[in-house]
Amino acid sequence: MQPFSxxxxxxxxxxxxxxxxxxxxxxxxxxxxxxxxxxxxYRDCEILECVAHHGSVRTPVNTNCKDVPSTILR
Incomplete structure (x- = not known):
């Protein structure tokens, strides 16, 4: 069994x-x-932004297809 992170x-x-x-x-x-x-x-909330924190590195998480072009251009 592998430990999950x-x-x-x-x-x-x-x-x-x-x-x-x-x-x-x-x-x-x-x-x-x-x-x-x-x-x-938080039932019925609207998620405005989500960022994954891997140690000291922060990675935006795309929640819909509209965000993909803006992430690629960064």
């Missing part, structure tokens, strides 16, 4: 009441698991 994901969300929350840090094996945990705590 948890990755820390930083989310920026808008709650259903309209409040914007920055720097919500959630651990997960992958983006989908971290997003599932987030949605358990």
């Amino acid at each position: 948890l990755i820390k994901y930083g989310f920026r969300i808008r709650t259903r009441a309209g409040l914007v929350l920055d720097k919500l840090m959630i651990h997960g094996r992958d983006h989908e698991e971290a997003q599932r945990k987030l949605r358990q705590m």
Whole structure:
């Protein structure tokens, strides 16, 4: 059995009441698991941004196809 590593994901969300929350840090094996945990705590929230933290390296996570061109151009 291989040990799995948890990755820390930083989310920026808008709650259903309209409040914007920055720097919500959630651990997960992958983006989908971290997003599932987030949605358990903040139902009906809108995810504005997601960044994966691998040690000191931060990598933006693309949540939809519209973000792909802007990520490539960086």
